[in-house]
Amino acid sequence: MLVKSDDLKRNDEFIDLSKYIQLVKRNLLAIVVFAVFVTACVTFYVLTITPEFKATSTLLIENQQKKVISIEQVVGVDTSKQEYYQTQYEIIRSNRIAEKVISDLGIGVIESANNAIAESDEPSGLKAFVNNVKEMVYNLPLLSDYIQKPLPVLDEQLKDSHRQRVLREFKKNLSVTPVKETQLVHITFLSKDPLMAANVANAIGEAYIQNHVESQLEANQQASIWINSRLGELQLQLQSSELKLAQFMEREGLVDAAGIDSLATTELTNLTNQLSEARDRRLAAESLYSVLQKNRDADLSSLYAIKQVSNHPQIRDIRSNEVDAEKRVFELSKRYGPKHDKMIRAQAELKALQNRSTKILKQLVVGIEKELSTALEQERGLKRELELKKKEFQSVTLKKAEFETLRREVNTNRQLYDLFLTRQKETSATSDYQNAIARFTDRASIPLVPAKPRKVLIIAISAVSAFIIGLAAAFILEAMRNTFERRADVEEKVGLTGLGSVPKILAKKYRKSKIGAELFLDKEHKDFGESIRSIRTSLILSLMQSKRKCVAVTSPISGEGKTTVSVALAESFAAMEKVLLIDCDLRKPSVGERFSLSNAQPGMTNYLLMGAELEDCIYHHEESGLDVMTSGLLIPNPQELLGSEQYKEMIESLSEKYDRIIIDTPPVNVVSDPMLVANVTTSCVMVVKANSTKVNQLNFAISRMLKYKSVIEGVVLNQDQSKTQDAYQYYGYEHS
Incomplete structure (x- = not known):
């Protein structure tokens, strides 16, 4: 029945955690497999990474340098400002310090930087392909006169470029970190060689101290040269001024200046x-x-x-x-x-x-x-x-x-x-006095444990991230899914009662041929029979108050298994009642084929249009006890017949003879025949194919049926592959 009830509306107002828990359970295996695969790939990659070691030395930068003379120094900066320390940090990071350390430590640092540059310069597949295409274009006879090739790079340019890249690679592994609210600064260097990491961290501090000493000595020397030159000029100025004063006193006859x-x-x-x-x-x-x-x-x-x-x-x-x-x-x-x-x-x-x-x-x-x-x-x-x-x-x-x-x-x-x-x-x-700007509080020692990569942490993060991504993918796919995967989807997305779900038949003999009437009675497919019985029970409860005997079985589109459900549902009712199955699909009938009946078997059209006897048009299936009326001969105007008074009288007459009449109809969205049938029966069951039928297709079919005041008792989900079908196995109906 159409059950867009207050309960469903209330369910929309809060988050149903159980639904998401079930979603996780259904996709748990895929999520775990994805997480394991990603973790394995990350683990393999991490194990191939060369470990890198980090060494750290600590410097204390003086804010007041020692004074050995009574007057201020010739050159210097204001050490009381915060900018002074920022300046010192940038000096430690400068190219001058880096070049001095590279020069002092020699080939080891250069080789390490060259290896890193070589790895970054190794062309990828796409880059190599682009380079080859460029070379081919430059060499084309017609284009070579119009396209200017890049100018060759000079040796000096190559050397300077390589020098700058070595410096960049060196400084990329160097970090200078001030300790908050202190005058301490950490100098850290990252290298694949632990000894080199310690040597460079110490050498940076020593080079910084030595650079300051050399700068001070150079500044003092320049100041001394300037002072000496100015001293001679001042001496001449003093002598000239004294001579002018003496001449004035002599000219004016002054003896005592006072x-x-x-x-x-x-x-x-x-x-x-x-x-x-x-x-x-x-x-x-x-x-x-x-x-x-x-x-x-x-x-x-x-x-x-x-x-x-x-x-x-x-x-x-x-x-x-x-x-x-x-x-x-x-x-x-x-x-x-x-x-x-x-x-x-x-x-x-x-x-x-x-x-x-x-x-x-x-x-x-x-x-x-x-x-x-x-x-x-x-x-x-x-x-x-x-x-x-x-x-x-x-x-x-x-x-x-x-x-x-x-x-x-x-x-x-x-x-x-x-x-x-x-x-x-x-x-x-004091020209040869060395006044150090900083001193070591801790020198870098050789690291014993690599700083990168943190393998356990990376693997753990990758595992957690992969699991989270898998969960997110499952939720996204669920949100994007526009089909019906489970019985509960029917109630959630269209508001109809889910009568039950029918499992997908995986037997080889049914893969290339249509499912026959014997499937319901096949002991090897007890789960199929049990699902049909469950649908029968739900339908009986739905029809109990209205006492309607005729039920039309239809679907939004073709190929959704409505005929299979019609036959099996009729067989299940036949075990309890006197049941007639009528094939009202007058365009592509298939009920007779399910019972292995020939095309010459008289059916509904023979009875209504050709005057055949009713008993000749009804076939009795001994194994199930079901009576079957095929469609009969195909006619050019099925809608006229289904909308005629003859058809209506036939249904009313048969309703008096049978306890239940199941009618198989064409798809609703394809032709209008099902609406004419439902107009007489006033009750129908909609069959949808799991993971195939779209929500909008079912909604369109529902709207068409409701225009003819047909009561939709519910929806049957066919070819259900979800784990909810395992519930039947719990009660001992699983098949081997």
């Missing part, structure tokens, strides 16, 4: 101080003179009250004496009378001091006037002299600037000369 401006500066400072003092004196004189002029008519006491007058040294002294005299007169007046001698002398002394004060004041006025005139003249003289000294100082400043320029040039040339002289002596003293 006293060029000291005298001028001192004189200018003194004149400035003197001018300041003269200005102060002149201002004081002007102030006093102005006060005296304003108080020219004032009395003596009023003049004394003026601060500038009272503070004058002469006035201050005489005023002090006058005050003392007044005190004595005052004291004596308390004791003596005005005419006493002491009083008279004291008053006379006071009078004399007052007269003297008046005289001094008059002289002071005259002296202040002269002092003011002198102060003015002295100030003007000092100003004139100061201006002259300033001009002289400016001239001295210009001389000093020129002197400083000459002296600075001398000092600079002397410093450069001293620096180069010191470097020249240090470079000469």
Whole structure:
């Protein structure tokens, strides 16, 4: 029956692992054979490979080289940057180091590289064929004038090309690997000779160290030559600058370089101080003179009250004496009378001091006037002299600037000369010092175990890979397969019930002739009979509710074994019921041939069209108890007969006499006869050939049958070669 049910839909929603497990089981032998074959081939190939040995030496690259001189080296790089180590790794890999090692180790390394080059140069079959074709084309008479042959390679070009190939082959086997977060680097060399591998790994490190030493020595020598040449130039420059300075001092009359401006500066400072003092004196004189002029008519006491007058040294002294005299007169007046001698002398002394004060004041006025005139003249003289000294100082400043320029040039040339002289002596003293950039922490030892090939690992990987490839191929082929290999494929791909599968008959007598009716009864093919009985059981269960008696057996295309299934299925039902087998294939009938009936045997067309008796048209097979109605005489219009009321009435009449009617029909996709038959029987069984019938062919046949409202009870898979047929043998039906 058409069983595209909810169960199948639900099955599409999850992965059925059992299906894949069964797929692996079915193809396990082929997968294992493929894996064993591939593993054997790989094992044979691996055993023929010449083993290669790997040796590793370890270097410690210094980030700060030892210094034997007090100043920085003439040449060098910044060792504090990460690029410094990357540069050293590339130097180790460089052609210069490789050439030095090849030269030092000699013929052994060259022969090893030459052998590898010779193996790679050995032309393959295709390459040799292409070379021969090219040579033939170049030699053709008609084409030789138009096609230019390749120019011959010169010996020098060959040598250079061979040298480069030797270097490439050598460096291909060399690896330089820095150790993370350290200053260590591993130098590894791969060779078929373990001794050579160790020697080259050590020689690379030694060549790298020696190359750095030689580079430093060469750089120091070049620096020494350059320093010596520059030293002579600097000496001449120093002598020239010293001579210019001496000539300048002689021309300007300078004796002491430090006293060029000291005298001028001192004189200018003194004149400035003197001018300041003269200005102060002149201002004081002007102030006093102005006060005296304003108080020219004032009395003596009023003049004394003026601060500038009272503070004058002469006035201050005489005023002090006058005050003392007044005190004595005052004291004596308390004791003596005005005419006493002491009083008279004291008053006379006071009078004399007052007269003297008046005289001094008059002289002071005259002296202040002269002092003011002198102060003015002295100030003007000092100003004139100061201006002259300033001009002289400016001239001295210009001389000093020129002197400083000459002296600075001398000092600079002397410093450069001293620096180069010191470097020249240090470079000469350390010219033969070898400062190594790196040192060995571990030297390479002779390897005892080959690094390549890792035979066990390769064989194991090849075995696993071959097995995986075999599995993948099985899954891919299964996914690409568009036919039915097993009974379960029918339900998965088209949604029809699989009634059962019929094994392929491998007996020799059936290879070139059609299978007869005796096959079902043949004890040598019990598995065939058991598969038919299983199909019978499935069909009985399918027809149990509908109680349909007539079943049409058809197939999508011809050659799928529907007649064999029809005959065997009818024989199996005959063991239980009264059964009639009708051959409705009116184009290529074959049922009569299966029962060894002659073509003259009356059949269905004889009964329907020629008035033959029904009993004469039915053949009874004694061995199986089956009644058979052949197709009868061939007619030109089978569809008209199968669609007629006569045919329908015949089927209805026979249904009353028989418990089961099995009808063999033509292929569905070839002609429309099966649809007419199924329209009467309303029930059919589809037969497909295992690994032959395409899914789209079966789907097309199903769609045609469903248009006529025919019920497809299920599908029989014929000529099944899958291992599911062994299930019958499990119950003792296997044949020898």
